[in-house]
Amino acid sequence: MTQWLFPPRAVPSLPITGGDRRFPVRRILCVGQNYAAHAREMGSDPDKQTPFFFSKPGDAIVADGQDPAYPSATDNLHYEAELVAAIGPTPDGGIGIVGWAVGCDLTRRDLQAEAKKAGRPWDAAKGFDQSAPCGAITLGALPHPAGAIGLSVNGETKQAGTLDDMILNPDRIVEAAGALWTLQPGDLIFTGTPSGVGPVRPGDRIVVTIDGLETLSFEIKP
Template sequence: MTDTLFPIPETPVIPVKGAAAGYPVVRIFCVGRNYAAHAAEMGVEVDREAPFYFTKSAQHTLASGATLPYPPGTENFHYEMELALVIGAPVFRATMDQAQAAIYAYGAALDMTRRDLQLAAREKGRPWDTGKDVEGSAVFADLTRAEEIGEIGPQRIHLAVNGEVKQDALLSDLIHGCAEIVVDLSKYYHLRPGDVIMTGTPAGVGPVVAGDEITGGIDGLAPISLTVGTAE
C-alpha cells in the first residue's frame, strides 16, 4: 500500500439489526422533492416524470443518538425525516425486479439542511452543496433487513421536536417508490454495496436551535434521535 500524507478517515458504518457486522457507507445519494406536500411547502412544482438527486459525503454520516453542533454559516438549520435504503448487490440499468432484489435493508434517517443556504443557491440556479452536504448532516438509525419489512407503503413516517410532532405521513405518499428510484439511479451509476439512498422527506420541515431534541420513527424500523448542540 502506498504511504499517505495524512491518515485516511475510517469508513462510517451503520449497525444492522440482528447482524454482527455493520453496513459500510461509501456513497450517499439523496432524492429531492419526493413528497407532493413537501414540494408545495417549498414553493416548487412536483416532478413526477423522474426523481432528481443530490449527494452527501459519506464522511458526514452520523449515528442516531448523537449530538450535532449547530453548524456554521446558517441561521436556519432544518430537520428532514426520511426513509433510507441501502444497496446489497451490484446493479446497473436495473429492471424493477432487479432493483428490489438489490435493496439489502431500510432505516430511518435525517437529512439535516442549512435551509437558508439551500434556498439562496436555488434562487441563483447554483448547486445545493453548502446547504445539503453539511458535516454530520446524514444521520442514520440502525438498519433492518428488507425481508423483515415487507412491502413499503403503509408504514407511518413521523418526526417530533422536543416532543411536538412536526412531520407525519405515510410511505405510500412517496412520489417515486424505492425500487423505482433504484431503477432510475442505476441508469447513471453502477450501484454497489456501500451505496445509501435517502428517499426524501414529507411536509412539515422546519428549523431547530441549540438544545432541541429531535426524535423520529418509521413503522417497523429502529427509531432515530438527534440532539442539536451549541455552535463550535
C-alpha cells in the first residue's frame, strides 16, 4: 500500500451538463492569437501567424459559480473569452474532442509584456493560480460552429465575435497540439480570443457567452 508523505490533492474537475458526471482535468493547453483582430491588437500580423501554444496547470481551473481572486504581482489583469475543447476517448477508440465549454483566460498583461520584451517564457503571466475560469462541459458536437462569442464586464459588452473568425478551427488546433504533445483524456484546449481584451479590477462581474453552451459568470474577488 502506498504511503503518502501528505494526502494528494483532489483532481480538479468541471461539471458536465445534463447530469451529475464530472470531467477530470489533466492539463490546460492554450493557443495564442487565433483571431485575426486580436492578433493585430497584440501587435502581430495574422497573415504570418503560425500556431503557438502556452499552458496552464490543471488546478488553475475555476468552475462556474466560483470567484477567482485578483492575483498578486500585477496591476493589469486582463480577460480573454475563449471556446474550450475538452479531450477524451472517442467512440472509435481514439482520443479527440468530446465536448465544449466557455472559458476565460485571465492574464497578467503587464508581466506578459515584460516577458515578451525580454524574450522570456509567459508562465507567470498566464499560468498563475485561478487563471482559468471555465463553465460546464457540453458533450457532443459543437452546437453552433459559427456562433457568437462575447464577454461583458459589469453588464457592458467588451468582446463580441463569432467562432468562425478563428484562424485555425478546433480540429486544426487539436492536430497542431497533437504534433507537440500526446493528448490524453482530461486535457482542455483554450482556442483563442476575439479582439477587445482589457483590464478588470476587484469587484468586477464578468459574463462570457457562446451560442449553445452554458454561460460562464464570475466576480473578481479582492
